[in-house]
Amino acid sequence: MTDLEGLDLIALDRHLREAGIPRTGELRAELISGGRSNLTFAVSDDASRWVLRRPPLHGLTPSAHDMAREYRVVAALAGTSVPVAPAVTMSNDDSVLGAPFQMVEYVPGRVIRTSRELAALGDRATIEACVDELIKVLAELHSVHPDSVGLGDFGKPNGYLERQVRRWGSQWDLVKRADDACDADVARLHAKLAEAVPPQSRTAIVHGDYRIDNTILHEEDPAKVVAVLDWELSTLGDPLSDAALMCVYRHPTFRLVNSDAAWACELIPAADELAHKYSLAAGQSLDHWDFYMALAYFKLAIIGAGIAYRAREGGGAEAADRLADALAPLIAAGLAELS
The missing domain is CATH 3.30.200.20 (Phosphorylase Kinase; domain 1)
Structure with a gap:
């Protein structure tokens, strides 16, 4: 060993x-x-x-x-x-x-992380079928009644959006640099989110970080998801927050974090189309969508800041600098949603 x-x-x-x-x-x-x-x-x-x-x-x-x-x-x-x-x-x-x-x-299959791996799945029809399957799986997760699988106490059923705003604001205080130029804008977006929290759409099991590279696809049939991975942020919450983060990962801003990420590739439908596909698959309207998108930008920005923090702690200065460069555009995109 x-x-x-x-x-x-x-x-x-x-x-x-x-x-x-x-x-x-x-x-x-x-x-x-x-x-x-x-x-x-x-x-x-x-x-x-x-x-x-x-x-x-x-x-x-x-x-x-x-x-x-x-x-x-x-x-x-x-x-x-x-x-x-x-x-x-x-x-x-x-x-x-x-x-x-x-x-x-271990579940055998394909984990698609890069645009090259995504393109290798096949033609546009194949990739569209894969995207439709990914969205269907997310909608199916949100349709599972927590009590039916013993997860009725997996989180508080109400107040999820308020807690998310508080939590990611608190995370920023833990991972920011003392001289961070974005601090004022982060605080401004945090305040705007706190003021704009809508009623929770409903309560469901949420994944917390759903995108193509957090799944395993069938080796021969990419239109079949064989496992969803990386459940560390899962809880009971508002399913529209899951859908919005999925869409934000598709936004061009994410390319500043990872220019070769599969979910940011142009072969994936644009954020608005992904949102529409989810709405149809889940049978759920996208009320207050600007808030959910702004919260998703805020969350992704703070997640990136946390990764940069760990990179600095571990000596990965190059990764930390790249992630730091993405912070301002992500916060600006969030502010634009609520303008």
Whole structure:
């Protein structure tokens, strides 16, 4: 067994055996590329393969890497119309790996991260069918009644939008630089959002970061999602917030964060068309859509600032600078929604 930073294979092997999880041969692991938040590892023995996620090694912020929540929602959604990886085990303390972690079965398929990988799926009709499937899966998630899968207490059913505005404003205070030139505009958008909070459209299980690269597509049929990934921000909330963030990722502003991101590629329909497709798939009107879009810009900006914060803490100055450059346009786009 050869350890990777953040993954003690001997301790993990002991945990798996104590948990009664069948084991065959020596554990092996590799760091899976992609994802700048939680660390994700592929772990295998001679008979099985799993995926393990744990918080990053540097720059942790409170409540941003809740392994127990992620594991609970994946386990709860098993057997529903929402495709998820089968849950295996978790630890909600640092007794095994020095940090909480959760582990699911490996699901084979394609994770589309770049515009090149998106184009390789096929012609425009194939990509459109893939987008329609992605939106259908999101709508199906929002149609799952929380009580029916044991998630009735997964979050507070009311006041989600107010909490989101407060939470991401508080996150900014934790990750901003002391001399950040955007501080005044962030505060202005935060205040505008707080003043414009509409009534919650309804309560549903929300993913919190839904886009193509947080899913696994079928290896041979890209119009089939075989698993939705990265549930660390999931909770009970307003489904329109999920839909709006999906649309904001398509906005050209996101190219400042990742110029080659699949969801920002022109092969994906524009934000307005994605919103319309979601409205039809979910059977839900887009009332107060300007607020939801502004909140999504605000959230994505603060997520980017948090990643930049962790990059600075870990010595990744280049990534931090690129993410910092995207902050002002994202905040400006949010302000424009509420102007």
